[in-house]
Amino acid sequence: MAFIQAIHMNPGQGETSYACNSSFQNAGQKRMKPLIEAAITDLCSNTNTLLHGKMMIMDAGCSSGPNALALISPAIDAIHNHCLQINQPPPEVCVLLNDLPDNDFNTVVKSLVTLRQSKKTIVVTGVAPGSFYERLFTSDSLHLVCSSNSLHWLSKAPEDLTRNHIPAFDIDEHARRERLPMVREAYAQQFRKDFSLFLELRAKELVSGGRMVISLVGTRSNAIASKFILFPGIVAQILSVLVAEGVIDKAKFDSFYVPLYGPSSEELREIIEAEGSFSIREMRVHDPRIDMTTTLSTPARFVNNLRALFEPIIVQHFGKVMDEFAMAAELYWSLDASLQEERARTSRTMLAVSLAKA
Numbered sequence: 240m241a242f243i244q245a246i247h248m249n250p251g252q253g254e255t256s257y258a259c260n261s262s263f264q265n266a267g268q269k270r271m272k273p274l275i276e277a278a279i280t281d282l283c284s285n286t287n288t289l290l291h292g293k294m295m296i297m298d299a300g301c302s303s304g305p306n307a308l309a310l311i312s313p314a315i316d317a318i319h320n321h322c323l324q325i326n327q328p329p330p331e332v333c334v335l336l337n338d339l340p341d342n343d344f345n346t347v348v349k350s351l352v353t354l355r356q357s358k359k360t361i362v363v364t365g366v367a368p369g370s371f372y373e374r375l376f377t378s379d380s381l382h383l384v385c386s387s388n389s390l391h392w393l394s395k396a397p398e399d400l401t402r403n404h405i406p407a408f409d410i411d412e413h414a415r416r417e418r419l420p421m422v423r424e425a426y427a428q429q430f431r432k433d434f435s436l437f438l439e440l441r442a443k444e445l446v447s448g449g450r451m452v453i454s455l456v457g458t459r460s461n462a463i464a465s466k467f468i469l470f471p472g473i474v475a476q477i478l479s480v481l482v483a484e485g486v487i488d489k490a491k492f493d494s495f496y497v498p499l500y501g502p503s504s505e506e507l508r509e510i511i512e513a514e515g516s517f518s519i520r521e522m523r524v525h526d527p528r529i530d531m532t533t534t535l536s537t538p539a540r541f542v543n544n545l546r547a548l549f550e551p552i553i554v555q556h557f558g559k560v561m562d563e564f565a566m567a568a569e570l571y572w573s574l575d576a577s578l579q580e581e582r583a584r585t586s587r588t589m590l591a592v593s594l595a596k597a
């Protein structure tokens with residue numbers, strides 16, 4: 240069972256760090272820019288929302304490296320440009336970055352200082368360590384919440400599986416196919432609970448008329464997903480090679496759960512509507528295959544990307560297996576034509592949603 244503290248990306252600036260292996264995620268962040276700009280225009284035009292000439296914006300699940308500021312920075316520019324256009328003084332802005340406590344906040348804090356020095360509108364910057372599935376801010380204090388590539392991380396693996404010792408990924412293909420609908424449903428239910436809670440909490444923290452622009456990994460509606468979404472399926476397959484080689488214990492493998500779920504756009508819409516705190520201004524669905532090209536282009540890139548995302552959670556569960564994992568992953572890349580096939584058939588999508596507090 241994965242504990243929440245293990246969910247963080249590989250820290251630092253090394254070759255397996257998230258900072259050096261997040262260009263795929265950055266491509267998605269760039270596509271969110273128009274949604275962020277539209278939300279800012281809306282916020283700045285609403286005199287009730289900006290009553291005291293102050294604006295508080297936050298990023299939920301910022302991680303570290305260049306992506307940590309990739310949503311906040313265009314938001315600040317949009318505020319500046321909008322105020323210039325209408326000939327108004329810009330509001331005083333407070334920027335807060337959130338992630339789980341084990342995130343590499345040292346690097347984040349340094350980049351926040353640089354950001355504040357380069358953007359005159361920013362008066363205060365800070366970090367807000369903690370789970371975004373808990374209250375993080377005082378009520379009616381936030382104006383804009385951004386989040387990219389983070390909300391598909393669940394608060395925990397589904398208890399229906401962990402309690403009943405049902406593996407998320409059976410090594411036996413027949414058993415895996417048989418159980419897939421049940422396993423998927425357990426993950427879907429956990430996502431529904433977590434995402435509804437996230438909406439409820441942020442609605443308390445946002446001012447009336449506050450905005451939220453988020454993106455997360457999704458699943459194509461019509462997908463017959465044989466391996467969930469691309470990466471956890473591949474991670475499980477690589478780990479299963481280590482089971483066959485006797486590097487890791489089968490029972491240990493069976494109790495490994497990656498707390499990730501990618502909803503379909505319909506599922507996401509339905510959860511937002513049922514929870515009721517937000518109206519959907521815009522929802523975009525993007526096919527991520529083009530962005531994957533670099534990530535999968537060489538064995539080293541493929542392995543480093545997997546390590547950047549999954550090393551902490553793998554090491555916490557299995558101990559020191561990363562050298563063996565990296566070797567098996569390289570072999571998987573070079574031998575397995577199915578990686579390219581999987582890329583072509585991937586059931587993955589990227590979902591971006593712009594929300595307004597109802």
Ligand SMILES: C[S@@+](CC[C@H](N)C(=O)[O-])C[C@H]1O[C@@H](n2cnc3c(N)ncnc32)[C@H](O)[C@@H]1O
Binds near residue numbers: 337372388
């Ligand atoms: C793939 S990174 C995304 C980072 C960045 N936003 C981007 O788009 O590149 C996902 C981040 O979400 C964070 N995360 C996962 N669950 C979280 C939670 N419950 N509360 C806060 N952060 C969380 C992880 O620690 C990780 O840093």
